[in-house]
Amino acid sequence: MSRKLLLENAHIEGIRYYDVYRKNGGYRSVEKALKMTPEEVVEEVKKSGLRGRGGAGFPTGMKWSFIAKPEGVPRHLVCNADESEPGTFKDRYLMEFLPHLLIEGLIVSSYALGSNTTYIYIRGEYAWIPDILEQAIAEAKANGFLGKNILNTGFDCEIYVQRGAGAYICGEETALIESLEGKRGNPRIKPPFPAVKGAWDRPTVVNNVETLAAVVPIINMGGEEYAKIGVGRSTGTKLISACGNINKPGVYEIDMTISVEEFIFSEEWCGGIKNGKRLKACIPGGSSVPILPANLLLKTAKGEPRMMNYESLADGGFATGTMMGSGGFIVFDEDQCVVKNTYTLARFYRHESCGQCSPCREGTGWMEKLLLRLEKGQGKTSDIDLLWDIQSKIEGNTICPLGDAAAWPVAAAIRHFRDEFEWHVTHAAEAQTRNYGLAHY
Ligand code: L3W
Known part of the structure; x- marks a missing residue:
């Protein structure tokens, strides 16, 4: 059994609503974080080794420490919910079934970054989800976790949901910012990075939905404890959306210590290839990462079992980054062309x-x-x-x-x-x- 940090309570009836979420330990991380200094919260995230879950795997704590702090200029946190990578549907699952987990992560992260106005930029095709998020935001506000003077700490925070209009490019952080500003979503040249010059030219951090949700267990358990889960620089848990020719497509939370073979063939996860066919190939991290034939998928170039983590999924003729990508795991059987x-x-x-x-x-x-x-x-x-x-x-x-x-x-x-x-x-x-x-x- 792999440890669950994000989806632990996903099965509880009514967890989408504040009362049930709160009864099951929700919003503890806000109470804890707001007693710490913002710098201490950033430090916990750094210690956790959390890496961006949207595709690039960039260290979150490092990104947060890059945020510029010019006197008198507002800063923004933007949650990238423009999940559009073919094969990727893990953020949709989180937002649909555990909206308060995301809102909780956003409040803690906004506090750490000094963002009093935070945005969720959501993929236009996820047409039914903004209402779910807006209800969660309203409930959090009614219970004193959003708005003015949160928990009497003097910290103010509002979260706004901005709908995209169906463009994949708006998941690229600078295109997202352009779109958020009301313009056509054309990417900007980096540098300057958004952490220095982002939305309305203000310092802005853009993080993926899953990344921000992971801040909740990090604060609850402490960064060091979180870093003990997983292996090497692949700390914590990762959501994988598994699809294609498998028996059990769905969203799974793994702790990055299991092998690719186990993930595909075990009953706990994908349950093997559909209709008794053979495994031909797989795109392990969303359509932007390379397709691998079965032999290279299951074993690394060194002949070792390939594991479901950032490092092990980093060879196979792929020069840049890691094939963990966004966690969109697309399996092809022998009949696929x-x-x-x-x-x-x-x-x-x-x-x-x-x-x-x-x-x-x-x-x-x-x-x-x-x-x-x-x-x-x-x-x-x-x-x-x-x-x-x-x-x-x-x-x-x-x-x-x-x-x-x-x-x-x-x-x-x-x-x-x-x-x-x-x-x-x-x-x-x-x-x-x-x-x-x-x-x-
Ligand atoms: C300040 C520096 N900030 C880097 C920040 C940067 C960004 C993050 C990662 O593309 C990839 C892409 C897709 N000062 C900084 C700095 N940063 N140096 O760190 O940056 P980067 O350039 O490595 O990646 P990116 O431009 O964010 C993301 C791949 O992910 N991908 C994504 C698929 C799409 C989805 C989806 O639909 N949800 O995930 C899958 O593989 O191809 O290579 O924030 O600002 N010196």
């Missing part, structure tokens, strides 16, 4: 590119066209090389990581499944009628 799936993703990134940078604007469209041609059995071998060339010229050449995110899945698909692309050229007639790919296990 990698070319077709890569095309689907390319279409998504082309649609979501903001169009600001030429390599992304032009490159995503070009990749989509080539992938469609190959998938339909109308491509040439040189198209595969062209595709490789295009993706390599997008990576690193755009303002924001959407370009990289569009390039990486294509690079990984060609790197690990080139024979499947070639099959679509050499077996053109079959590729036009067959809807699945070659076996890779």
Whole structure:
């Protein structure tokens, strides 16, 4: 059994409402944190080793300590609830079933950062969730945890919910800030980082929903205790949204000490591959991270069992960051066609590119066209090389990581499944009628 820190009470009936949440220990971390200094709260988060749960895995305590504090200038905390990464639906689960956990985390984090006006920027397609959050905010306010002079400490805090309008790019923190300000969500060049110049040019910290919810157990148990859970620099627990060809799709909380194999095949988690099929491949951290064939997925380059944590999911031909990503775990069985799936993703990134940078604007469209041609059995071998060339010229050449995110899945698909692309050229007639790919296990 993996330890649960966030979803521990998710099964309790009525936990969405203040009275039940409070009866089950809710808002203790606010009472505790507001007796500490803001610096002490930041220190606990630093000690916990918490890393950003949105995708980048950046140390949260470090990000918080970067916030500029110019005299007389308001600071803001913004909760990034624009969860749109294909395969990722863990924040939706948290907000829908445990809204008070997020609000509690936001109050503590706002206090630590000195944010009297805090925002939740939520994905437009999560149309039913703002009402849930707004009810939780109203309940917290009615019980003295939000508004003026919280718990008679002199700390004031308001939380506002801002709905997005259905653009994936608005999950990128600077695009989110632009959108929050009422403008088109075009990413800004960094630096300056939001911690120095963010919303309305004020110091701003943007953190993911799960990251901010994790502040609650960190304060309740202390940063050092939290850091004992997990392994190495992968401390605490992580939510994984598991989907694809598995028996038990859903949102799971893991403590980052279990292996990928255990996660896929154990009854406690994904329950194995659906319909008794074989595991072909997996995208372990949301569509922006590389697809891995079964052999590389289950074992690291050193031949050791691959574990569900940031470090163990950091090789496999992926130069930047970690494949833990946003925790969107997409499993493919033996019948899945990698070319077709890569095309689907390319279409998504082309649609979501903001169009600001030429390599992304032009490159995503070009990749989509080539992938469609190959998938339909109308491509040439040189198209595969062209595709490789295009993706390599997008990576690193755009303002924001959407370009990289569009390039990486294509690079990984060609790197690990080139024979499947070639099959679509050499077996053109079959590729036009067959809807699945070659076996890779
Ligand atoms: C101040 C410095 N702040 C870094 C801050 C920075 C940001 C955080 C991480 O992209 C990735 C992307 C997606 N002073 C700082 C500093 N910061 N240096 O630290 O920054 P960075 O640049 O490493 O990442 P990012 O731009 O935030 C996020 C990947 O996550 N991803 C995401 C998918 C989408 C979702 C979703 O829909 N929920 O998760 C999945 O892999 O591709 O690479 O706050 O300001 N010197």
